Amino acid sequence: MTDAPEREVAEEVSRIAEDIDTMEIRGAATIADAAARALAAQADASEAESPSAFLDELRAAARVLCDTRPTAVSLPNALRYVFRDVRGATVEELRESVRESADEFCERLDTAQHDLGRVGANRLRDGDTIMTHCHSTDVLACVEGAVEQGKSLSAYVKETRPRNQGHITAEALSEMGVDVTLIVDSAARRYLNDVDHVLVGADSIAADGSVINKIGTSGLAVNARDRGTPIVCAAQTIKLHPGTLTGHTVEIEMRDESEVIDPETASEIGDPEVLNPAFDVTPPRYVDAIITERGQFPPESIVTLMRELFGESPIQPWEL
Numbered sequence: 001m002t003d004a005p006e007r008e009v010a011e012e013v014s015r016i017a018e019d020i021d022t023m024e025i026r027g028a029a030t031i032a033d034a035a036a037r038a039l040a041a042q043a044d045a046s047e048a049e050s051p052s053a054f055l056d057e058l059r060a061a062a063r064v065l066c067d068t069r070p071t072a073v074s075l076p077n078a079l080r081y082v083f084r085d086v087r088g089a090t091v092e093e094l095r096e097s098v099r100e101s102a103d104e105f106c107e108r109l110d111t112a113q114h115d116l117g118r119v120g121a122n123r124l125r126d127g128d129t130i131m132t133h134c135h136s137t138d139v140l141a142c143v144e145g146a147v148e149q150g151k152s153l154s155a156y157v158k159e160t161r162p163r164n165q166g167h168i169t170a171e172a173l174s175e176m177g178v179d180v181t182l183i184v185d186s187a188a189r190r191y192l193n194d195v196d197h198v199l200v201g202a203d204s205i206a207a208d209g210s211v212i213n214k215i216g217t218s219g220l221a222v223n224a225r226d227r228g229t230p231i232v233c234a235a236q237t238i239k240l241h242p243g244t245l246t247g248h249t250v251e252i253e254m255r256d257e258s259e260v261i262d263p264e265t266a267s268e269i270g271d272p273e274v275l276n277p278a279f280d281v282t283p284p285r286y287v288d289a290i291i292t293e294r295g296q297f298p299p300e301s302i303v304t305l306m307r308e309l310f311g312e313s314p315i316q317p318w319e320l
């Protein structure tokens with residue numbers, strides 16, 4: 001492993017890292033886009049006098065960004081992608097190369113989401129009702145694709161405690177002309193009989209086809225399986241976790257208890273221990289399909305796509 005010396009990172013990198021950490025910037029695809037742009041910002045701001053110093057700064061920026069949220073693999077994957085194409089014998093050549101690579105990555109991200117949406121749209125029929133969990137731009141791309149095909153849809157939108165990202169989904173779906181019903185998370189099972197597809201996103205997909213997504217996804221999937229309702233995960237290939245090819249597990253982010261309960265209320269009820277995991281793991285047997293920009297896959301077959309895309313070396317961006 002190449003250990004980059006400690007270096008100051010550009011102000012813009014610190015700001016983006018802070019925004020990702022506090023979830024001002026959130027959602028796996030949006031985080032990937034922001035991380036790639038942060039590397040470009042680091043390149044722009046660099047006053048390095050040698051190519052090696054320049055690259056050390058980039059690696060330091062990658063570390064700061066990666067330290068923000070551990071579960072969404074789109075973040076290190078984005079950095080890996082940008083690093084992979086960086087070439088140059090001088091600082092100026094390297095700087096230009098980082099800018100180009102970051103731009104190309106962000107464009108590919110947009111195209112991938114659009115292509116994924118067209119695949120997902122094909123699963124949805126006119127008059128279908130979906131159920132959503134949290135807020136996923138990949139899921140919204142599928143719905144948008146279906147609406148563009150002239151299909152009329154209804155949606156049960158789970159509010160998704162503790163941060164209520166379901167509200168963002170409700171607003172986005174309403175704007176698309178989808179008939180939206182907001183429900184509390186614990187009401188999901190009651191309405192599953194009325195639902196044709198449960199549609200969820202992903203923060204990471206493991207090599208065995210497990211879906212790592214917002215906390216509550218696994219319970220929803222078990223209930224959906226029990227009710228015979230198909231559950232579909234919309235996830236661009238940037239969500240595939242290369243480390244799981246070599247036995248690593250996906251770290252589940254634990255967030256602050258203040259997202260769950262305010263200190264005053266906590267004190268009134270005797271200050272219990274509060275646990276706030278942001279994500280959970282849904283085993284592949286509860287997932288009917290993973291939709292990517294490369295097409296639709298049974299979860300158990302996703303490993304072949306991972307090998308094709310990443311090879312077998314799960315190295316970190318700062319090791320490149």
Ligand SMILES: O=P(O)(O)OC[C@H]1O[C@H](OP(=O)(O)O)[C@H](O)[C@@H]1O
Nearest residue numbers: 026027028029136137138201202214
């Ligand atoms: O990439 P897209 O589909 O937009 O989002 C994927 C996932 O990111 C979100 O995590 P968070 O809100 O950042 O914790 C949700 O878990 C969502 O399913």
